[in-house]
Amino acid sequence: MNQETIIGLSKIEKTLYWIIPPVLGAVLGWFLPVIADWVLTIPIVPFKGPLEFITSLNNFWVSIIAAVIGIVAGLFFSQYIFTEILQVFISDQNVKLLFKEKEEVIEKKDISAVYLENKDLVVLDHKGTELYREQLESKRALAESAFKHHGYKWADEDPFKNEYQRWVADHPDFPSHINTLLLARERALLDNKHEEAKILRKDLAKLGVVIQDEDKRQYVRMVS
Template sequence: MNQETMIGLSKIEKALYWMIPPILGAVLGWFLPVIAEWVLTIPIVLLKGPLEFITSLNSFWVSVIAAVIGIIAGLFFSQYIFNEILKVFISDQNVRLLFKEKEEIIEKKDISTVYLENKDLVILGDSGNELYREQIESKKALVESAFKNHGYKWKEEDPFKNQYERWVADHPDFPSHINTLLLARERAMLENKHEEAKILRKDLAKLGVVIQDESKRQYVRMVS
C-alpha cells in the first residue's frame, strides 16, 4: 500500500470549525449595541466610556461593522484551531506529523511501536526511546486502523509500562543533569506551565528519558 492516509478532522468537523466561529462572531457583533446598553445597566462596569460611545452611535451601522469584524475574527479563530490540531500522514515509508505549522517526519524503519496513552499519540523507536508524543483528536479505532493498514506495529498500551520508577529529587539512579531537568519539569507542572513541561519532556526524550505523568508526579525509565 503506497497511498498516504491522513488522520485529522473529518470533512464535517472541518465544515463546523469553519462555520461556527464566524457565525458566532457575526451574531455577537450584530447585537453589540444591545449588549452595550445592557452592560451599562450594571452598577459597577469596566470600560464604561467605550460602551457609552458605542450606544451613542447609529445602532444599525455599529451592528453591520461589528458583525463584519466578528466574522473576520471568527475566521482567524478557526485558522488558529486548525493549527492547534495534530495532523498525521501515514505511508508505507514514513509518518509525517504536522502540528502548529511544524512538520516532523519519522521513517518507518525507525519506528518499533505506536500506541495511544490517554489522548496522546506516542511513537517509540527501536530501543524503546520516545520519538514523538502529541495529543490527537481522532478516535482510537481510526488511528489504530490507519497505522495497522500501513504495517506499523500497534500496541494497546505502553509495552514498557512495568519499567517506570517514581522520580524524586536527586534520584540516585539518574545522572545529575537528568535530575536537574526532571526537577525543572516537576516545578513547571506544579506551576501549571504546561508548555514549559512539554518542552522539557522533549529535551529529556532526546537524552533517552521516557516519562509517564500521574497526578503531577513523574514516573521515569531510562533507555539503554
C-alpha cells in the same frame, strides 16, 4: 498507488470549525448596539465610556461594521484552532505530524511501535526512545486502524510499562544532569507550567529518558 491516510479533524468537524466561529462573530457584531445598550442598564459596569460611545452612533452602521469584524475574528479563531490540533498523515513510507504549524516526518523504518497513552499519540524507535508525543483528538479505534492499515505496529499500551520507576530528587540510578532536568520538570508540573514541562520532556527524550506522569509524579525509564 500508495494512499495517504489522514487522522485528526474529520471533514464535518473542519466544516463546523470554519462555519461556527465566523457566524457567532457576525451575530454578536450585529447585535453589538443592543448588547451595549442592555449592559449600560447594569448599575456597575466596566468600560462604560466606550459602551456609551457605541450607543451614540448610528446603530445600523455599527452593526454592519461590527458584524464584518466579527466574521474576520471568527475566521482567525478557526485558523488558530486548526494549528492547535494535531494532524497525522500516514503512508507506507513515513508518518508526517503537523502541530502548531511545525511539521515532523518519521520514516517507517525508524518506528518500532505506536500507541496511545491517555490521549497522547506516542511513537517509539527500535531502542524504545520516544520519537514523538502529542495529544490526538481522534478516537483510538480510528488511529489504530489507520496505522495498522499502513503496516505499522500498533501497541495496546506502552510496551515498556514494567520498566518505569518512581523518580525522586537525586535519584541514585540517574546521572546528575538528568536529575537536574527532572527536578526542573517536577517544579514545572507542580506550578502548572505545562508548556515548560512539555519542553523539558522533549529535552529528556533526546537524552534517552522516557517519562510517564501520574498525578504530577514522574515515573522514568532510561533507554540503554
